[in-house]
Amino acid sequence: MPGETENAVPEGPEPRTPDPATPDPGNEDAVLCQADGPVAVITINRPAARNAVNQAVATAMAAALDDLDTRPGIRVIVVTGAGGTFSAGMDLKAFLAGQDPAAGGRGFAGITHRPPAKPVIAAVEGYALAGGFEIALSCDLIVASHDAVFGLPEVTRGLAAAAGGLLRLPRRIPYHLAMEAALTGDRIPAPRLHQAGLINRLVPPGHALPAATALAHAISQNAPLALAATKQIIIQSPDWPAAEQFTRQNQLTTPVFTSADALEGATAFTEKRPPIWRGQ
Numbered sequence: 001m002p003g004e005t006e007n008a009v010p011e012g013p014e015p016r017t018p019d020p021a022t023p024d025p026g027n028e029d030a031v032l033c034q035a036d037g038p039v040a041v042i043t044i045n046r047p048a049a050r051n052a053v054n055q056a057v058a059t060a061m062a063a064a065l066d067d068l069d070t071r072p073g074i075r076v077i078v079v080t081g082a083g084g085t086f087s088a089g090m091d092l093k094a095f096l097a098g099q100d101p102a103a104g105g106r107g108f109a110g111i112t113h114r115p116p117a118k119p120v121i122a123a124v125e126g127y128a129l130a131g132g133f134e135i136a137l138s139c140d141l142i143v144a145s146h147d148a149v150f151g152l153p154e155v156t157r158g159l160a161a162a163a164g165g166l167l168r169l170p171r172r173i174p175y176h177l178a179m180e181a182a183l184t185g186d187r188i189p190a191p192r193l194h195q196a197g198l199i200n201r202l203v204p205p206g207h208a209l210p211a212a213t214a215l216a217h218a219i220s221q222n223a224p225l226a227l228a229a230t231k232q233i234i235i236q237s238p239d240w241p242a243a244e245q246f247t248r249q250n251q252l253t254t255p256v257f258t259s260a261d262a263l264e265g266a267t268a269f270t271e272k273r274p275p276i277w278r279g280q
Contacts, residue, residue: 030044030045030057031044031064037220039220041078041079042078044079044082045082047085050083051132052089054094055100055103057101061109063104068118076121076216076219080123081132085125086122088130090131109134112164118231119231120138121212123208123209123211124136126149137164144203145203146190150193151186151188171238222277224261225259233252261277
């Protein structure tokens with residue numbers, strides 16, 4: 001269970017203590033979603049609680065992802081947190097009050113069990129701990145500030161990182177580093193994870209979201225059918241039997257090669273102009 005992480009590990013600076021005078025936004029504002037052309041930005045908007053995930057966050061996140069996955073004009077999604085923190089994980093107070101931090105059949109925070117089909121980038125400032133780290137691991141790329149901190153401290157609370165942390169982390173970084181992070185619960189600074197290959201872009205503090213949206217816009221210039229098939233193959237192919245890999249890959253790529261967009265891509269190249277994708 002992805003637990004909330006206040007005082008979990010006395011390593012490095014502690015997350016900011018929520019100001020009791022700062023009201024938590026209403027449920028309708030727990031998650032913000034804005035589109036900038038082909039890029040949508042989803043913001044977990046509970047800065048007073050360090051963007052801890054309660055039922056309102058999970059429900060709103062799942063609804064936003066359901067909507068964005070069906071909108072042809074949106075090609076890339078960026079997930080971030082308000083107030084200089086990505087997410088401190090599950091809101092334990094809300095959990096003890098009976099709230100469910102999973103929603104929409106998508107798992108914790110409305111994303112970890114069933115991420116969107118479209119490419120997703122995590123823009124991480126501050127802390128991405130416990131379930132917050134697992135949200136970032138649900139994304140396809142991670143952009144983080146130099147002073148961002150990651151960790152899976154569930155074992156220090158008698159819990160386990162069951163929202164994908166134990167499944168995804170060993171596939172993304174070296175085995176022994178993943179095992180150390182999971183068994184100790186220690187916090188890991190962003191530069192170390194960048195060196196290990198988990199973080200795509202390491203940027204100055206305050207620049208994670210601009211850098212992530214710039215990366216998203218660069219990706220969004222590519223053909224949507226090709227993007228969707230590429231992501232699906234990269235995610236699913238490690239589980240394919242070796243004898244079936246090319247057969248299964250061809251099932252996904254044949255519609256791409258025979259699409260109108262494939263013809264448009266070749267035509268635009270020969271005419272020395274930007275392609276106009278239709279997703280067909």
